[in-house]
Amino acid sequence: MEIEIVTKEDLQTFRQLLINEFKGLMQSKTPEHKEWLKSGEVRKLLKISAGTLQNLRINGSLAYTKIGGLIFYNYQDIEKLLTQNRVDNSMSSTPDEIDKRQMAFPFPESKRARL
16 A cells, blocks of 8 residues: 655645635526425515515416415516516606606605705
């Protein structure tokens, strides 16, 4: 049996190889999600109450599947809901859009600043 001596340089090289391997694993790992979520999981994900989730079901905003007493939501349907309700508040508004917003907020300029 042959005896091998491990030097500090060998340990440093091994350490660096391990660190690089871990970095590669951490960077390549994509966040995984379940395809079907229960109501509690959806409420936590969207940070909404049970009543709000029920309203989304009732008004047809969010599709669901009911099996027995459990309600399941498809993750893609949740993503679609968020995408469809996305509001883009870009600063490049046309004069007509600015007028519409001012009509929706009927207070005079002087009172708007105080609100």
